[in-house]
Amino acid sequence: MSEKNTPEELIKRYLDGNCTPEEKALVESWHLLDFKNSDENPSMQEINAAHEQMRHTIMAHAQHKTRSLWPRRIAAAASILLILSAGGYFLFKNKATVPPQTASIPKTDIPPGNQSAILQLSNGQQISLNQVKAGTIATQGSTNITKTANNSIVYNNDNNNENTGTATIAYNTITTKRGNYYPLTLSDGTVAILDAGSSIRYPVVFTGSERKVEITGQVYFEVTHNSKMPFRVSVKGQTIEDLGTHFNINAYDDEPNIKTTLIEGSIRINNEKTLIPGQQAVITNGNIRVKKADIEQAIAWKNGLFNFEGMPLADAMRQISRWYDVDVEYPEGTPRTVFHGEMHRNVNALQVLEVLKFFKVNFEIVQGFDGKKILVKP
Numbered sequence: 001m002s003e004k005n006t007p008e009e010l011i012k013r014y015l016d017g018n019c020t021p022e023e024k025a026l027v028e029s030w031h032l033l034d035f036k037n038s039d040e041n042p043s044m045q046e047i048n049a050a051h052e053q054m055r056h057t058i059m060a061h062a063q064h065k066t067r068s069l070w071p072r073r074i075a076a077a078a079s080i081l082l083i084l085s086a087g088g089y090f091l092f093k094n095k096a097t098v099p100p101q102t103a104s105i106p107k108t109d110i111p112p113g114n115q116s117a118i119l120q121l122s123n124g125q126q127i128s129l130n131q132v133k134a135g136t137i138a139t140q141g142s143t144n145i146t147k148t149a150n151n152s153i154v155y156n157n158d159n160n161n162e163n164t165g166t167a168t169i170a171y172n173t174i175t176t177k178r179g180n181y182y183p184l185t186l187s188d189g190t191v192a193i194l195d196a197g198s199s200i201r202y203p204v205v206f207t208g209s210e211r212k213v214e215i216t217g218q219v220y221f222e223v224t225h226n227s228k229m230p231f232r233v234s235v236k237g238q239t240i241e242d243l244g245t246h247f248n249i250n251a252y253d254d255e256p257n258i259k260t261t262l263i264e265g266s267i268r269i270n271n272e273k274t275l276i277p278g279q280q281a282v283i284t285n286g287n288i289r290v291k292k293a294d295i296e297q298a299i300a301w302k303n304g305l306f307n308f309e310g311m312p313l314a315d316a317m318r319q320i321s322r323w324y325d326v327d328v329e330y331p332e333g334t335p336r337t338v339f340h341g342e343m344h345r346n347v348n349a350l351q352v353l354e355v356l357k358f359f360k361v362n363f364e365i366v367q368g369f370d371g372k373k374i375l376v377k378p
Contacts, residue, residue: 108350108365108366108367109348109349109350109365110324110325110326110348110349110350110365110372111324111348111349112323112324112345112346112347112348112349113178113179113180113181113196113323113324113325113345114130114179114180114181115130115151115152115180115181115182115183116128116129116130116176116177116180116182117129117130117174117175117176117180117181117182117194118174118175118176118177119137119138119145119153119172119173119174120172120173120174120175121138121140121172122140122170122171122172122204125138129147129151129153129174129182130151132147133147134147134148134149134151135147140170140172140204141170141204141205142157142205143155143156143157143187143204143205144156145172145204152182152183152184152185153174153182153183153184153185154184154185155184155185155186155187155204155205156187157187157204157205169203169204169207170203170204170205171201171202171203171204172201172202172203172204173199173200173201173202174194174199174200175198175199176194176195176196176197176198176199176217177196177197177325178196178197178321178322178323178324178325179196179322179323179324179325180196181193181194181195181196181301182194184200186202186206186211186213187203187204187205187206188206188211188224188226188229188231189224190211190221190222190223190224190231191221191222192213192219192220192221193219193220193302194217194218194219195217195218195219195220195301195302195322196217196218196322196323196325197217197252197322198215198216198217198218198219199215199216199217200213200214200215200219201213201214201215202214206229208229209228209229210229210230210231210232211226211229211230211231211232212231212232212233212234213231213232213233213234214233214234214235215233215234215235215249215251216235216251216252216253217251217252218248218249218250218251218252218301219233219248219249220246220247220248220249220299220302221233221242221245221246221247221248221249222246223242223244223245223246223247223265225242225243225244225245225265230242230243233249235249235251235258236251236258237286238258238269238270238283238286239269239270239271240260240267240268240269241267241268241269241271242265242267243265243266243267243268243274244265244266245262245263245264245265245266245267246262246263246264246265247260247261247262247263247265247267247275248260248261248263248298248299248302249261250298252318252322254318255318256284257282257283257284258282258283258284259280259281259282259283259298260275260280260281260283261279261280261293261295261298261299262275262276262277262278262279262280262293263277263295263299264277265277269281269283269288270288272288273288273290275290278292278293278295279291279292279293280292280293280294280298294307294309296309297309297311300342301319301345304344304345304346305342305343305344305345306319306320306323306342306343306344306345306352307342308339308340308341308342309339309340309341309342310338310339310340311338311339312336312337312338312339313334313335313336313337313338313339313359313361313376314334316339316356317374317376320349320352320374321374323345324349326349326365326371326372326373326374327371327372327373327374328373328374328376329373329374329375329376330375330376330377331375331377332377332378333378334376335361335376335377335378337359337360337361339356339359343355349365349374350365353365353374360378361376361377361378362376362377362378363375363376363377364377
């Protein structure tokens with residue numbers, strides 16, 4: 001790295017307003033809003049201190065994952081230094097919500113996903129949920145379907161006829177396309193959040209001896225416990241039973257296995273394995289393996305983040321493909337690269353790819369006849 005492009009010089013030029021447009025975009029793509037919005041900038045002494053601390057952190061990271069407890073401004077400077085001087089490891093310390101971008105998107109860029117889904121009623125009618133106003137959008141029997149002001153769906157059953165077993169069961173389905181996500185609250189109060197390219201089929205009101213839903217893709221659940229009516233999730237022939245819990249299921253067709261991660265409570269897998277918080281069940285060809293979970297990584301998507309800690313390039317690119325609704329191709333084969341770190345998902349694709357280039361991988365967004373593609377090359 002030339003002296004002109006050392007971390008110290010880049011930060012100094014940014015603070016002095018002397019960055020090139022490319023350098024400014026690169027720095028701001030790291031979400032270091034402490035520099036942009038703070039009235040008090042970090043001094044060069046603080047930056048140098050952060051640089052020295054980075055050397056120790058990089059060495060420590062080779063042995064185990066650590067969490068920094070530095071002051072915010074030191075951590076912000078450290079984020080740049082870690083990226084530029086470590087030649088690969090990126091870590092975003094500022095996790096404050098970043099406002100969605102409103103600037104025009106270049107033809108070679110791709111905007112992030114958004115909160116949108118299609119609701120299919122029991123009669124087959126389809127409703128685009130981001131195109132209807134807040135309020136009651138449909139009624140199914142005694143159940144009102146309401147869109148809230150924050151663009152989520154809530155089912156309210158006025159007659160509270162759960163567990164009667166007498167009513168004809170009506171099913172609804174919510175589907176998110178690639179590039180979308182969506183939250184909903186079922187009639188029993190259970191919250192389900194769908195990631196991109198996912199679906200959930202569920203009864204409008206739960207009756208009988210169980211509450212059963214079917215999913216595809218990735219869905220996070222916060223289940224309202226009812227011991228008299230167990231909550232069960234069916235996915236690819238597997239059944240996950242709630243015993244009062246928060247859990248995440250990743251069952252995309254393009255993933256090699258089904259991963260169920262338990263955050264709180266307890267769940268039972270296929271009536272065989274019972275998980276405790278912090279465990280993950282990995283199902284491959286019907287075989288269940290239980291291991292310690294990386295909870296932060298498993299539910300990063302729900303929290304608006306990409307968490308690529310220790311993740312092979314191909315795994316990370318599948319997430320990027322789904323979130324940006326773009327195909328990924330490897331003209332020269334798939335690089336054997338492992339990423340580390342995390343960043344926000346509400347940025348344009350180019351910003352994500354620019355950061356990942358520090359892992360010595362090249363990316364290009366191209367426009368084809370059938371849409372945009374990301375080309376990945378060594």
